[in-house]
Amino acid sequence: MxxxxxxxxxxxxxxxxxxxxxxxxxxxxxxxxxxGGGDFxxxxxxxxxxxxxxxxxxxxxxxxxxxxxxxxxxxxxxAPEVVLEDLAGREVRLSSFRGTKVVLVAWAPY
Amino acid sequence: MxxxxxxxxxxxxxxxxxxxxxxxxxxxxEFIEAAAPExxxxxxxxxxxxxxxxxVNIPNVVWSxxxxxxxxxxxxxxxxxxxxxxxxxxxxxxxxxxxEAAGKDPMAALQAGQDRDTYADAIRDWAAKGPESExxxxxxxxxxxxxxxxxxxxxxxxxxxxxxxxxxxxxxxGAFAHWRETHRLAPDAWTYKRQAWSLGGNEARGGGDFGRxxxxxxxxxxxPFDGDFNTDTGALAPGEYYPKTL
Numbered sequence: 001m002x003x004x005x006x007x008x009x010x011x012x013x014x015x016x017x018x019x020x021x022x023x024x025x026x027x028x029x030x031x032x033x034x035x036g037g038g039d040f041x042x043x044x045x046x047x048x049x050x051x052x053x054x055x056x057x058x059x060x061x062x063x064x065x066x067x068x069x070x071x072x073x074x075x076x077x078x079a080p081e082v083v084l085e086d087l088a089g090r091e092v093r094l095s096s097f098r099g100t101k102v103v104l105v106a107w108a109p110y
Numbered sequence: 111m112x113x114x115x116x117x118x119x120x121x122x123x124x125x126x127x128x129x130x131x132x133x134x135x136x137x138x139x140e141f142i143e144a145a146a147p148e149x150x151x152x153x154x155x156x157x158x159x160x161x162x163x164x165x166v167n168i169p170n171v172v173w174s175x176x177x178x179x180x181x182x183x184x185x186x187x188x189x190x191x192x193x194x195x196x197x198x199x200x201x202x203x204x205x206x207x208x209x210e211a212a213g214k215d216p217m218a219a220l221q222a223g224q225d226r227d228t229y230a231d232a233i234r235d236w237a238a239k240g241p242e243s244e245x246x247x248x249x250x251x252x253x254x255x256x257x258x259x260x261x262x263x264x265x266x267x268x269x270x271x272x273x274x275x276x277x278x279x280x281x282x283x284g285a286f287a288h289w290r291e292t293h294r295l296a297p298d299a300w301t302y303k304r305q306a307w308s309l310g311g312n313e314a315r316g317g318g319d320f321g322r323x324x325x326x327x328x329x330x331x332x333x334p335f336d337g338d339f340n341t342d343t344g345a346l347a348p349g350e351y352y353p354k355t356l
Contacts, residue, residue: 002271018162050261050264052261058284061272063269065263065267065271066264068263068264072254073183073256073257073259074252074256076253077180077181079172079174080162080163082158084152084154095178101173101175101176102126103123103171104126104171104174105126105169105188106130106154106163106169106170107169109129110131110168110307
């Protein structure tokens with residue numbers, strides 16, 4: 001996620017990373033990573049989840065990389081929610097295909 | 111393949127294609143219209159699929175079941191023959207003929223590894239048998255089979271995202287600097303390489319139909335990246351580009 005500040009509140013962190021902040025920790029699907037309690041600390045949470053924090057000095061812009069704490073791209077087998085667009089610019093949520101098997105094919109014009 | 115699957119299994123299975131392309135609809139529309147798919151054809155102009163699913167190349171395929179559980183994580187795969195606009199198919203055929211005449215097989219290293227026909231058969235097997243298919247992984251196995259990711263891969267993705275924002279804002283040098291760092295940190299993340307090379311190559315050639323596929327420096331061109339498609343894929347052993355996972 002991109003952010004101009006590391007003073008990220010819970011709602012922005014959840015929307016940007018897909019991780020929910022709960023009493024038991026940062027959770028995605030059935031996986032919860034304990035955070036040690038206390039007030040939400042976005043930098044400590046990112047570190048706990050193995051999210052790199054990279055700064056563009058000139059722009060004063062930060063990027064939080066994706067989680068890597070378990071050494072794998074997927075922290076859980078539960079498919080992550082991703083909001084994409086169709087050619088007409090309409091939003092399509094991958095979760096809207098629940099109930100069928102899905103074969104997702106990534107391609108690109110390059 | 112979609113019509114075949116739907117004919118046999120009705121709406122219990124769907125194929126979704128996603129164009130992982132910074133330039134979104136502008137770059138993807140022609141290809142989608144040429145293929146005229148009956149299935150959902152979506153755009154990922156923010157490159158979310160790499161971060162969320164561990165997509166590292168195209169084509170990459172992810173299977174998920176009715177409950178939304180990933181049963182095969184991102185891997186090289188094909189759900190049918192590629193469909194190209196006529197102009198591109200013509201160029202590709204010409205290049206293949208030239209290579210053949212010169213006694214070369216430039217695609218050999220790229221075509222080793224995952225087997226195209228076997229892959230489609232595996233999809234058919236899963237469509238028919240569901241969780242009983244030998245190709246459907248348990249949740250733990252699916253996580254374990256997803257792409258390796260550590261600090262470097264996470265930082266590479268963060269640099270890529272910053273680069274995309276700078277590119278959109280017109281700061282090409284700033285974008286290229288982040289993408290060079292992405293490529294250094296994650297040399298096996300091919301979508302991050304191919305996307306950057308494509309934007310750089312397309313820009314150098316003033317756009318046009320074929321520019322996005324020219325992912326190497328032209329004569330006398332000041333190429334902004336440390337690698338390029340020909341050099342980087344040329345350094346691979348057969349099977350490393352589309353690793354065999356089936």
